Amino acid sequence: xxxxxxxxxxxxxxxxxxxxxxxxxxxxxxxxxxxxxxxxxxxxxxxxxxxxxxxxxxxxxxxxxxxxxxxxxxxxxxxxxxxxxxxxxxxxxxxxxxxxxxxxxxxxxxxxxxxxxxxxxxxxxxxxxxxxxxxxxxxxxxxxxxxxxxxxxxxxxxxxxxxxxxxxxxxxxxxxxxxxxxxxxxxxxxxxxxxxxxxxxxxxxxxxxxxxxxxxxxxxxxxxxxxxxxxxxxxxxxxxxxxxxxxxxxxxxxxxxxxxxxxxxxxxxxxxxxxxxxxxxxxxxxxxxxxxxxxxxxxxxxxxxxxxxxxxxxxxxxxxxxxxxxxxxxxxxxxxxxxxxxxxxxxxxxxxxxxxxxxxxxxxxxxxxxxxxxxxxxxxxxxxxxxxxxxxxxxxxxxxxxxxxxxxxxxxxxxxxxxxxxxxxxxxxxxxxxxxxxxxxxxx
Amino acid sequence: xxxxxxxxxxxxxxxxxxxxxxxxxxxxxxxxxxxxxxxxxxxxxxxxxxxxxxxxxxxxxxxxxxxxxxxxxxxxxxxxxxxxxxxxxxxxxxxxxxxxxxxxxxxxxxxxxxxxxxxxxxxxxxxxxxxxxxxxxxxxxxxxxxxxxxxxxxxxxxxxxxxxxxxxxxxxxxxxxxxxxxxxxxxxxxxxxxxx
Numbered sequence: 001x002x003x004x005x006x007x008x009x010x011x012x013x014x015x016x017x018x019x020x021x022x023x024x025x026x027x028x029x030x031x032x033x034x035x036x037x038x039x040x041x042x043x044x045x046x047x048x049x050x051x052x053x054x055x056x057x058x059x060x061x062x063x064x065x066x067x068x069x070x071x072x073x074x075x076x077x078x079x080x081x082x083x084x085x086x087x088x089x090x091x092x093x094x095x096x097x098x099x100x101x102x103x104x105x106x107x108x109x110x111x112x113x114x115x116x117x118x119x120x121x122x123x124x125x126x127x128x129x130x131x132x133x134x135x136x137x138x139x140x141x142x143x144x145x146x147x148x149x150x151x152x153x154x155x156x157x158x159x160x161x162x163x164x165x166x167x168x169x170x171x172x173x174x175x176x177x178x179x180x181x182x183x184x185x186x187x188x189x190x191x192x193x194x195x196x197x198x199x200x201x202x203x204x205x206x207x208x209x210x211x212x213x214x215x216x217x218x219x220x221x222x223x224x225x226x227x228x229x230x231x232x233x234x235x236x237x238x239x240x241x242x243x244x245x246x247x248x249x250x251x252x253x254x255x256x257x258x259x260x261x262x263x264x265x266x267x268x269x270x271x272x273x274x275x276x277x278x279x280x281x282x283x284x285x286x287x288x289x290x291x292x293x294x295x296x297x298x299x300x301x302x303x304x305x306x307x308x309x310x311x312x313x314x315x316x317x318x319x320x321x322x323x324x325x326x327x328x329x330x331x332x333x334x335x336x337x338x339x340x341x342x343x344x345x346x347x348x349x350x351x352x353x354x355x356x357x358x359x360x361x362x363x364x365x366x367x368x369x370x371x372x373x374x375x376x377x378x379x380x381x382x383x384x385x386x387x388x389x390x391x392x393x394x395x396x397x398x399x400x401x402x403x404x405x406x407x408x409x410x411x412x413x414x415x416x417x418x419x420x421x422x423x424x425x426x427x428x429x430x431x432x433x434x435x436x437x438x439x440x441x442x443x444x
Numbered sequence: 445x446x447x448x449x450x451x452x453x454x455x456x457x458x459x460x461x462x463x464x465x466x467x468x469x470x471x472x473x474x475x476x477x478x479x480x481x482x483x484x485x486x487x488x489x490x491x492x493x494x495x496x497x498x499x500x501x502x503x504x505x506x507x508x509x510x511x512x513x514x515x516x517x518x519x520x521x522x523x524x525x526x527x528x529x530x531x532x533x534x535x536x537x538x539x540x541x542x543x544x545x546x547x548x549x550x551x552x553x554x555x556x557x558x559x560x561x562x563x564x565x566x567x568x569x570x571x572x573x574x575x576x577x578x579x580x581x582x583x584x585x586x587x588x589x590x591x592x593x594x595x596x597x598x599x600x601x602x603x604x605x606x607x608x609x610x611x612x613x614x615x616x617x618x619x620x621x622x623x624x625x626x627x628x629x630x631x632x633x634x635x636x637x638x639x640x
Contacts, residue, residue: 024525024591024592024593025525025526025527025592025593026525027522027523027524027525027526028525028526028566028568030564030565030568031565032564032565034564034565034570036521036522037521037570037572038521039518039519039520039521039522039633039636041518041599041601041602041631041633042601042602042603042604043602043603044490044602044603044627044630047627093606095606095607095608095609096609100609100610101609103609103610104609105476105480108480108483108484109479109480109483112483114489114624115483115484115485115488115489115626116480116483116484116485116488117484117485117486117488117489118481118484118485118486118488119488120484120488120609121477121480121481121484124476124480125473125476125477125480128473129473129477132466132469132470132473187610187615188609188610191608191609191610192610192615201509252469253469253473255462255465256462256463256464256465256466256468256469257466258466332620333620336620352618353499353501353618353619354618354619356499356619357497357499357618357619357620357621360497360499360619361496361497405458
């Protein structure tokens, strides 16, 4: 009898089942002195470890800069790099990192309601400041993503310069896309497609609970990570060179850095010994022997490219505008509105979780459609800007490649050099400094 | 070294560009840092599930980078009807004898047997969740929401959550129920005032 009453009550209440927390059955009035247990939830864990991360970051950056620029020791840089891989990568699970912090920064600048954690600000800004001072020492020995690739780069092959330059543009595109999707609140692309975080989380470690993460990463990301590692055996640091969006920012800053690592501790005498030392194509050859190209042709080409830049900007902007609509479908609200619209117009039968979630809120459809339209508008503008950015990057790259620069010495390309120190041991002046002239190269 | 310092002091076009770039870069980085410092907070945000939006799809159990998931079911007893026939406890279609305290395993909705019940008085039973057994699948939450008071609901447990910058469950959530909440109010509990 009691149960049939309950079922009757349930049947009567069924239509309003969407109402959340409906008090269908009143809290009993207990007579036996029973006390209702309170709702207890565990407190948030302490964030002291995060501040320790910032301290570790500062310390590692200072050490990396000292070891690369002053001590000039590839071996010491390698040891620090391995230590960073263990701490920031395997122990801390690769989160938070400077690369991902780009998105927190973009979201904080675009969305006033989002409070960016101080730790994320520190991870974003401190390596930038260090790069302005010392070049990309962050990439050399602090970044765990760089470290995992550097350690596996055992048989690096030379990538043709044209391909290297072309692929290098992808990083700027990725940077622009990551900023667009983070600022619109659609997704954190860099974290979602981080190829190495799944590998970091494979290794069970002692941090509270993280040991449980073994095999927790998605299989697709593990396969992607493995592909990068295998490719990295033969192509040194593929992610750093061609995809890393933070590396793209660092390239720009490193060009202007106050100090920078040098190949030789002394004067370069163009002995050519270091010419093939760099697996990243980051050693620039002197131009003295090559015949100077015809100035007139140079000028004509430059003029043509300068005319081409506005065309590239306009084309990029137009293409981006056109991509705004497909891009906006990455946003949850747009997906939801599309599904609800399809169901409303009878183009699909039945409902899905995503539309059920909307019906549960009991809001009018028009409100959802208006919200989605606003997001589409933001995407149209945002991806047009992304297109302009891509056009600008391509234009600047073409101009940069076409401008003739006189170089008298072998020197690192400040943009692409990651200050790893592999070239040091190839320089005879370095051998003289270390008094190992007769010895073998000591590069690990 | 001596050569580099010579080149640095000599005013060439290249050095001028570099110095200009350094000044501009410093200004941009310092400016960004200042703006972010003004927008930043020491606590930042953590992930949480809005129970009002949750549709109990089951993704919380499978998409978390932790195994078992950092999402667990919580039970707010003050919202509970203390029903004998609990739709969050029994499998659908099971007809319990009156007075049964522990249902046979195959008749329990929870796949891990994480919910236990205890007789209190009259037809009323108290339901408790063993957090260590709960995998966050939300089956009980679905039953309780559809036929009961909705006193069972899912929450991200902050003694477990590693607060990934991009939460894998949030990405997979079909109802946008995951959102970043201020770390000093890390839970969105039913029946309690929660910050917007």
